[in-house]
Amino acid sequence: MTRHLLATALVAVLATRASVAGEAAQPATTPAPEPSAGAPAARTPGTESGFFLFQARCTSCHGNPAVERAPSAEALRAMPPERIYAALAPGGIMAGPGALLNDPERRHIAEFMAGRPLGSAALGSAAAMSNRCAANSALADPGSRPLWNGWSSDGGNWRFQPTALAGIAAGDVPHLRLKWAFGYPSGVSSNAQPTIASGRVFVGSDNGYLYSLDARSGCIYWSFEAGSIIRAAAVVGRIPGAHGPARYAVYFGDGHANVFALDAQSGNLLWKRRVDDHFVARITAAPRLYRDKLLVPVSSSEGYGAGTPDYPCCTSRGSVVALDAASGRQLWKAWVIAEAPKPYLQQPNGVWLYRPAGGPVWNTPTVDPRRNAVYFGTGDASAGPATPTIDSVMAVDIDSGRALWSYQATADDVRVGGCARADPSAACPAVNGPDMDIGNSPLLIDLGGGHRALLFGTKAADILAVDPDAAGRLLYRVNPTGAEPGGIYHLGAPAILWGGATDGHRAYYGLGTGGLAAIDAASGRLAWRFQPTLADGSGTDSLGAAPTVLPDVVFEGSGHGMLYALAAYDGHVLWQFDTARSFDTVNGVAAHGGAIAVSGAVAVGGMLYVGSGYAVGNGATAGNLLLAFEATRGQH
Numbered sequence: 001m002t003r004h005l006l007a008t009a010l011v012a013v014l015a016t017r018a019s020v021a022g023e024a025a026q027p028a029t030t031p032a033p034e035p036s037a038g039a040p041a042a043r044t045p046g047t048e049s050g051f052f053l054f055q056a057r058c059t060s061c062h063g064n065p066a067v068e069r070a071p072s073a074e075a076l077r078a079m080p081p082e083r084i085y086a087a088l089a090p091g092g093i094m095a096g097p098g099a100l101l102n103d104p105e106r107r108h109i110a111e112f113m114a115g116r117p118l119g120s121a122a123l124g125s126a127a128a129m130s131n132r133c134a135a136n137s138a139l140a141d142p143g144s145r146p147l148w149n150g151w152s153s154d155g156g157n158w159r160f161q162p163t164a165l166a167g168i169a170a171g172d173v174p175h176l177r178l179k180w181a182f183g184y185p186s187g188v189s190s191n192a193q194p195t196i197a198s199g200r201v202f203v204g205s206d207n208g209y210l211y212s213l214d215a216r217s218g219c220i221y222w223s224f225e226a227g228s229i230i231r232a233a234a235v236v237g238r239i240p241g242a243h244g245p246a247r248y249a250v251y252f253g254d255g256h257a258n259v260f261a262l263d264a265q266s267g268n269l270l271w272k273r274r275v276d277d278h279f280v281a282r283i284t285a286a287p288r289l290y291r292d293k294l295l296v297p298v299s300s301s302e303g304y305g306a307g308t309p310d311y312p313c314c315t316s317r318g319s320v321v322a323l324d325a326a327s328g329r330q331l332w333k334a335w336v337i338a339e340a341p342k343p344y345l346q347q348p349n350g351v352w353l354y355r356p357a358g359g360p361v362w363n364t365p366t367v368d369p370r371r372n373a374v375y376f377g378t379g380d381a382s383a384g385p386a387t388p389t390i391d392s393v394m395a396v397d398i399d400s401g402r403a404l405w406s407y408q409a410t411a412d413d414v415r416v417g418g419c420a421r422a423d424p425s426a427a428c429p430a431v432n433g434p435d436m437d438i439g440n441s442p443l444l445i446d447l448g449g450g451h452r453a454l455l456f457g458t459k460a461a462d463i464l465a466v467d468p469d470a471a472g473r474l475l476y477r478v479n480p481t482g483a484e485p486g487g488i489y490h491l492g493a494p495a496i497l498w499g500g501a502t503d504g505h506r507a508y509y510g511l512g513t514g515g516l517a518a519i520d521a522a523s524g525r526l527a528w529r530f531q532p533t534l535a536d537g538s539g540t541d542s543l544g545a546a547p548t549v550l551p552d553v554v555f556e557g558s559g560h561g562m563l564y565a566l567a568a569y570d571g572h573v574l575w576q577f578d579t580a581r582s583f584d585t586v587n588g589v590a591a592h593g594g595a596i597a598v599s600g601a602v603a604v605g606g607m608l609y610v611g612s613g614y615a616v617g618n619g620a621t622a623g624n625l626l627l628a629f630e631a632t633r634g635q636h
Helices: 003-014 050-057 081-088 103-114 170-175
Strands: 176-183 195-197 200-204 209-214 220-225 235-238 248-253 258-263 269-274 288-290 293-300 319-324 330-335 342-346 352-355 366-368 373-377 381-383 392-397 403-408 443-448 451-457 463-467 473-478 500-502 506-510 516-520 526-530 548-550 553-557 562-567 573-578 602-604 607-612 625-631
Touching: 050 103, 081 103, 170 176, 170 573, 170 625, 176 573, 195 235, 195 602, 200 248, 200 625, 209 248, 235 288, 288 366, 352 381, 366 443, 443 500, 451 500, 500 548, 506 553, 516 553, 548 602, 553 607
Parallel strands: none
Antiparallel strands: 176 625, 195 200, 200 209, 209 220, 235 248, 248 258, 258 269, 288 293, 293 319, 319 330, 342 352, 366 373, 373 392, 392 403, 443 451, 451 463, 463 473, 500 506, 506 516, 516 526, 548 553, 553 562, 562 573, 602 607, 607 625
């Protein structure tokens, strides 16, 4: 974009800006889902992501100190998408620069910088829905009823639910029937996995709203407008130190690295805290609530298009932040990259480059009470050198955030997006990638005899086990596809992105194009692998979502919208359901299902819940559904 035109136009627009904090969904412009690219919602093929476009077309002014009148990127992100889009569209005050973009690109810039889809604020409120609950009775103690709280109800991130809490036995699975469907307004879904507590569903969406629904009927109690995308599960817990009758809060993060605590009964705001001041810092994984500490993972979208010479690459660092659950006060912050980035090179255009940087945390932390430790996976570097904590599992002290140890799965991984251009930034590394983020939560498993293991996967579909009681000593590294362990990520090849699950004996991992694998947790030996064929016979389905395990049952979603229930002992199909179609919804919103590619199903109290339509990668089907199934016979 022309510097003078863009700067002048945006100054005028900002004079009447609205205050909205957030980050909109990214389009599926890359052919495969990558944690380092967030989890984009499908848009028009052939167009770039909003932040990539902003970096490539706009940072010559915005973020450039030499252009004094150009508002900062932080200021631009406080505008609503409708205002940005109108300014860029024909007839708008930025029509000149906007003419260099096609219409989907204008939408992508507006939605990314503003933090939500166009038109979503007006449509998303519960007040506009037809299924309001008749009453909002006192919230029951979450611990008194079956629940699934956050990414996984247990601190070890097993994603396992006992039959007594699931209310679904293996014999019930073939008889699951759809009970209700909820449509996310504005036509976009989210990878925010539903949380079920006190007989209610708490779930966020890309429209920037968190919803509270009745778990049995799907009627809506309330909505809360955060103003930015909500990409991850919420967690529910008792408000520490509250006087009088017990009160409960629901905690979640958004696309601008804000953390919210709401009264779970009413949806009223209790507190809000921004945990990172980088303008593209964001929260893409669920927090973990442990003993009145809220452990929040912080990621970033900085690496999208940092290879443009006009972008001052790179300054984000990745972290896990501990907050006091009662007040939101920060207790500690554990940086992935301990050293703050420093300027090291000024390019001929005057833009300074910084290093080291990167290390986003895309996964929910794992808690180890025995070692008083927190474990989490880290992403690649966006500015070298890649420190030993890049592409690693890190362990930090739960009281102080002090680093205890780390195990690096892939060394020297520096990846900068946008380096294929004709005039790349000097920040582009000689070898770009291989982009091997550890985007999945470590599984903490007791192997018996006093031995334990921490399991996690790589983007080359390796599964690693390290010993948490021996400073992360490697126990094994295997690849269930038969490939040689230690390989690197290739586009379209099998990969572990979003998570695993375990029943304590076997671990289950979605491998994307490699299907779903079950391994013996103690040895890493492959037990079985399931790879379904597409209905039209044109190929195999991609199983990259995080599995969910019940006794003798594994649930797994697919990139084409199939929800599978498999026998845990040999992987044969017990039940399957095609979600990639239109559904009537309880809230009257026109809705269609699609990919189940990131978050998994949740089983609680005889019900099974799954989000459908969060598309990542070209060819994935987008949608806007939350589906609730009921076990129609057997144990409830």
